Amino acid sequence: MTKKQQFAILLAVNVFIALAFFLNNLGVGPSAFSSDQHNIVAMCLKLDNPNLFQKDVFLDDVANFRYYIPFFIQTLRGIAWITGGDYILALNLWNTFTHVLFGLTWFLLGFYVLKRRFWIALFLSILIRGVVWLPGYEFWGISDLWAFTPRTFFAALLPIPFILLFTQWKHKLLWANLCLGLILNWHPISGIGAILLFY
Numbered sequence: 620m621t622k623k624q625q626f627a628i629l630l631a632v633n634v635f636i637a638l639a640f641f642l643n644n645l646g647v648g649p650s651a652f653s654s655d656q657h658n659i660v661a662m663c664l665k666l667d668n669p670n671l672f673q674k675d676v677f678l679d680d681v682a683n684f685r686y687y688i689p690f691f692i693q694t695l696r697g698i699a700w701i702t703g704g705d706y707i708l709a710l711n712l713w714n715t716f717t718h719v720l721f722g723l724t725w726f727l728l729g730f731y732v733l734k735r736r737f738w739i740a741l742f743l744s745i746l747i748r749g750v751v752w753l754p755g756y757e758f759w760g761i762s763d764l765w766a767f768t769p770r771t772f773f774a775a776l777l778p779i780p781f782i783l784l785f786t787q788w789k790h791k792l793l794w795a796n797l798c799l800g801l802i803l804n805w806h807p808i809s810g811i812g813a814i815l816l817f818y
Contacts, residue, residue, distance in 0.1 A: 629722075637715045640762075653768065774809075780799040783798060
């Protein structure tokens with residue numbers, strides 16, 4: 620099988636999975652959100668319109684949450700600007716993109732580690748999507764709309780600095796460290812474990 624054929628299969632599998640979740644989430648309401656998403660969307664709405672949530676204990680003053688993962692919040696607001704303020708559609712579109720990214724990055728990591736074993740790397744990149752519940756009611760993986768949180772996007776980006784270690788680039792350790800530092804902005808708490816794993 621040629622590299623072009625392998626890439627076509629890889630892309631087709633990931634796009635198919637992403638589109639299936641996208642179509643499944645069309646027409647859902649806020650009840651499909653997880654508690655994290657309810658909080659995030661409320662913060663975005665407050666930033667969009669400072670007159671909202673007046674006298675709310677938490678949301679009345681944006682200073683109370685301005686520190687909360689600004690990379691994620693501002694990106695979501697940008698996507699919602701494109702969707703005309705529809706945050707459900709914005710999350711669905713970003714989740715769809717993340718599904719494709721998740722599959723590609725975890726495939727590439729497995730592909731390098733497994734010495735170019737295409738089918739094994741493809742299988743593992745699909746398997747690792749599955750939601751696994753961790754201690755403290757946290758989870759790993761990517762799934763339906765409710766599961767799309769800053770941690771999910773962070774997990775989709777996480778293989779990139781590790782992939783860089785397998786390249787032939789000059790100063791690859793420096794580039795991998797810089798990449799890891801940028802990725803940490805998407806979910807700094809998860810980044811603590813990523814740093815330990817990296818080093």
